[in-house]
Amino acid sequence: MIKIAITGTIGSGKTECSRIIEDLGYSVFNCDERVNQLYLEDDKRIQELKSIFPTSYQKGKWNKKEIANEIFQDSLKKEKLETIIYPVLLEEMKEAMEIEKDIFIAEVPLLFQIGWDKYFDEILVVTCDDAVAIQRLVTKRGMSELDAKRRLLHQQKNPIKIERATKIIYNNTNVLDLKKQIEMWLDKEIIKDGVKR
DSSP, X not given: OEEEEEEOOTTSOHHHHHHHHHXXXXXXXXXXXXXXXXTTSOHHHHHHHXXXXXXXXXXXXXXXXXXXXHHHHOHHHHHHHHHHHHHXXXXXXXXXXXXXXXXXXXXXXXXXXXXXXXXXXXXXXXXXXXXXXXXXXXXXXXXXXXXXXXXXXXXXXXXXXXXXXXXXXXXXXXXXXXXXHHHHHIIIIIGGGTOOO
16 A cells, blocks of 8 residues: 655645545545544543633634634644644544555645654645745635735745655646646556556
8 A cells, every 4th residue: 555645835735636636536634624623522632722722712613713823823832732633633544544455645734844754655745936825825715915924934844845755746826737737646656556546
């Protein structure tokens, strides 16, 4: 079995990449989506999270934007959050790997920062120019240009990720071009080694 991780900085289009791969008939373990679910599962976990973010939980819902702002400004809160969520997420990801027979694909935004690259055979880094990423964050996520620039500034730089990638996809144009690049990569570099859909 081959294990593939998809990663990239915010605004690069890694989630769009995952959607395209799913449309092509593959399953993708989406770490961000699973984290969102973990926030709402297990009473003990919820209480632990509420002790860190007491004002961010109202009427059974988390204010993710508020949490994102808090951990962006407070590294201690970020570390506490990670110790609650990541061990559970890693265990679930490993279990999902065991189920797959031919190919396992996961979207892992913080792949290198948390040291999970060691669990994968192939690492696909989706990247784009900073100006493109900022424009996407402003138009698609409603961030101000200043906030978008700050988020990019505090993320691990693309050159570091590119250096450790086994495949790089440049996503500076549109979805059609992105899809073409993904299809070529899967058909010529992944399937050729005998891995079947």
